Amino acid sequence: MANLSTCPPLTRASVVEAHGVVARHVHRTPVVTNRTLSAMASRAGTAAELEGTRWAGRTPAAPKIRLWFKCENLQRVGAFKARGAFHAVERLVREEGWVAGGGREKGVVTHSSGNHAQALALAARENGITAHIVMPTISMPQKIAATKGYGANVIFSGSTSAEREEVAARVMAETGARLVPPYDHPDIMLGQGTMGLELQEQVAEMMAEEARASGKAAAKRGLDAIMAPCGGGGMLSGVALSCEGTGIRVFGAEPSHQGADDGKRGYYGGARIPSVSTLTVADGLRTPVGAHPWAVIYERRLVAGMYSVTEEEIVAAMRLVLERCKMVAEPSACVPLAVALFDEEFRAMVEREAGEEGWDLGLVLSGGNVGVDAIGRMFGGTS
Amino acid sequence: MANLSTCPPLTRASVVEAHGVVARHVHRTPVVTNRTLSAMASRAGTAAELEGTRWAGRTPAAPKIRLWFKCENLQRVGAFKARGAFHAVERLVREEGWVAGGGREKGVVTHSSGNHAQALALAARENGITAHIVMPTISMPQKIAATKGYGANVIFSGSTSAEREEVAARVMAETGARLVPPYDHPDIMLGQGTMGLELQEQVAEMMAEEARASGKAAAKRGLDAIMAPCGGGGMLSGVALSCEGTGIRVFGAEPSHQGADDGKRGYYGGARIPSVSTLTVADGLRTPVGAHPWAVIYERRLVAGMYSVTEEEIVAAMRLVLERCKMVAEPSACVPLAVALFDEEFRAMVEREAGEEGWDLGLVLSGGNVGVDAIGRMFGGTS
CATH class of the missing domain: 3.40.50.1100 (Rossmann fold)
Structure with missing residues (x-):
């Protein structure tokens, strides 16, 4: 994950900027x-x-x-999580010294049994980055298979938060991988927010289109x-x-x-x-x-x-x-x-x-x- | 159903014309x-x-x-059938003398237990036309409820083709309703074909958009x-x-x-x-x-x-x-x-x-x- 100190401010303008970064990687659903x-x-x-x-x-x-x-x-991987994961990974790649310092090989890591795991695996693969995903051994076999299917290195852990975090910490220590948490980070929030921008634009477009089709002035703008x-x-x-x-x-x-x-x-x-x-x-x-x-x-x-x-x-x-x-x-x-x-x-x-x-x-x-x-x-x- | 003799020729141009008729009633899915x-x-x-x-x-x-x-x-009513039904009904309304002769009140009739029944019921309702729908008594309760939900007059019949056609013929004789068959009529074919036009246009647009986004010339046009x-x-x-x-x-x-x-x-x-x-x-x-x-x-x-x-x-x-x-x-x-x-x-x-x-x-x-x-x-x- 990019250092907090380098994160863009949490504003609408930063969401617009994030959209510029992720738009080519995700669907405009x-x-x-x-x-x-x-x-x-x-x-x-x-x-x-x-x-x-x-x-x-x-x-x-x-x-x-x-x-x-x-x-x-x-959306790709079947959930909005693709947006945050692509944004976080793209920001890492842009971080000064990360790629030069072998970041792609050291990789990224997260602990998740859900949609974030697959999203991060996909975003990492498309950026040529190793992804280590810590999943509880009791995860559904399809989810494990899907995550592996995106090329991730799946590492099993116990199912409590403490057990998962411990394994993730060990992976970070051993590999130098950077942690990409599922939600509690500005880069993730800004990435997910890009969906809100699209929704606003799309509804405004649809309302305008409806007005054109009916020959009336648009009743509302969004x-x-x-x-x-x-x-x-x-x-x-x-x-x-x-x-x-x-x-x-x-x-x-x-x-x-x-x-x-x-x-x-x-x-x-x-x-x-x-x-x-x-x-x-x-x-x-x-x-x-x-x-x-x-x-x-x-x-x-x-x-x-x-x-x-x-x-x-x-x-x-x-x-x-x-x-x-x-x-x-x-x-x-x-x-x-x-x-x-x-x-x-x-x-x-x-x-x-x-x-x-x-x-x-x-x-x-x-x-x-x-x-x-x-x-x-x-x-x-x-x- | 509009008289066969008044149907447009079965050409791509007629499909384009049909699209102009139905576009305001159906979704561009x-x-x-x-x-x-x-x-x-x-x-x-x-x-x-x-x-x-x-x-x-x-x-x-x-x-x-x-x-x-x-x-x-x-699509509306959950299937392409909305296109043909709206086209058939709109063509009927445009038929010389049909509305003036009390067509709206006499109504339309079909025998169907499926998507065409609901599509015709909807198209009729939105044109202020009575719809008589002949359904086998063994039809699924949801389908009967949905068809009634669109305001149709549901009439039950046996489940063989002969039994259903007999009831439909009786309804026509009693009410003067016009038959709108589910598929075997040019107006229906032209209405359904409007979906093919949209598909062609949409893929061409998506390919062009993809090319723009990637900064390359479009590899293909459709x-x-x-x-x-x-x-x-x-x-x-x-x-x-x-x-x-x-x-x-x-x-x-x-x-x-x-x-x-x-x-x-x-x-x-x-x-x-x-x-x-x-x-x-x-x-x-x-x-x-x-x-x-x-x-x-x-x-x-x-x-x-x-x-x-x-x-x-x-x-x-x-x-x-x-x-x-x-x-x-x-x-x-x-x-x-x-x-x-x-x-x-x-x-x-x-x-x-x-x-x-x-x-x-x-x-x-x-x-x-x-x-x-x-x-x-x-x-x-x-x-």
Whole structure:
């Protein structure tokens, strides 16, 4: 990882600069709309539907929400993580003395069993850099195979954070490899934020195009708000930076299961929660928010609110994404849609803030790495 | 349906005209690429892999194939059928005397349990026209619900062709509704063909964009070939018309199960096969090729070849589309990919015709209407 002292400032301009660096390596993933889901988001629930939920007894909110999905499930390696990894690696390559000092051969290292592992392996390979990936021995065989498939040197460890960090430290000591953490670093945050820039541009283009096609003046110039999943917060904070000064509000979405909503609890409690232990189905969001993302999300207040949903709501949203959007999205990626559809706090806020006009709301479909076997287990036998 | 005598000629220019009619009603669905699948299509199989298949003993072909997927699974109602239905309905509305004669109230009718039913219901509703849809009582409850959801008047029938046609005829006699068949009509063919135009344009744009981004001159200006699924042949023939005179070759892909490859057998046998009885997993492709499509596909030779694949190959391709493309596509939509990956006849032909250069091959992901319960049944318990 590039030295912190050399990192660009955490500003929208730095996100724009990061986009210039990563654009040739990553897909400008499509943005799609879906009338059925927008209609569902804009339909007030009934009192009966809220019975038996945590919203029982409330008057159902009646917001108007037009949804725009940013399809990072169609990103390289199947998730937005490619952006941060390419940005981090490109910055390393540009760091004075790193390549000359044998950096490419010494390589990069991370400990991850998820999308970051594959993203870093890919970014390293395309830059001719050795990648050492520390993975727990209990990782899913497909994930291990995929990471090896990108040419990485996979090293096994125990599954606790301490065990993984210990192995990563040993690899660094033995090889001189540089650590590239999954989210808690400015280079990663700026890289992930490039997706927010694209989403803003694409929606503005689509609105203009729609206006041209209908022969009317464009009613609006872009999004009112973006909601992104929050695990370690690298992507949420990057998206928030990409929106700074634009007037677009940014929200974070988390699972609530077993305290996975550390970001929300910290945000409203006034202090970052540094550790979490949860087995939420949204497995990409099991990590606590990192210190660097926290500074952007909470201290600088670039995120306007945090929301959380239940496991059942996440699975219901995933079914809708599969059946209505025709997209394979992993459970973590469906958390923002679950908030938009099911979280009465969020919905009441939108109704209040957006009024009759409603909001154009961007949702980040952050990744699509879920196997058909897992889909089969989640939905098999139901109808 | 508009009278045959008033139909535009079956030419590329008529497809362009149809596009002008339907473009404001349908999505310009995205085109996506996938490096992993292109690499798989470009990797020669091994003799061992061909053992136990119908290709055992052959030298594995080694074509170079770059795949471009046209995502009609993201089309309105989840399938390309929206194009033909909107075109047919718009043409009816323009037919002299039809609206004035009470056509909107008399309505339109079709017999279908599949995507055409929903597409016609939608197109009718958006034109303020009554839609009568004859569906077998054994249709899946979701399909019935979806069709009613688009405001159609659903009428039940027995499940044989004769029973369905009888009920449709009765509805026509009682209401004066006009029949809009699913594929065997020029207006439908021209409507479906609009997708082929977009695919050609989009790939050309993407190639030019790629060239700009890399600072090199564009190596090519567009596709070499397109492969589309073939059921009734309305879409395949429309795509073939959209390619006439462009030099782009068009191929049809079918399931082979229980004789579902009637198009291929007819094409190489010299005569259209008018009836088929198959329960292939590719349920959109269980119909025989219609007479009007046949004239384009076979008599005018606008389709350059027909290929077929097994049930296992279709399911394997569907798994790849789900896991690698992150797309929900119904089994019918995965048949062209199965041909590109597994049909040694097709692959040997590409190797021979395309040589070192390889081909840029457009594949039509024709629809995404498959529920998570069905996906669960197909893949549940496997890994």
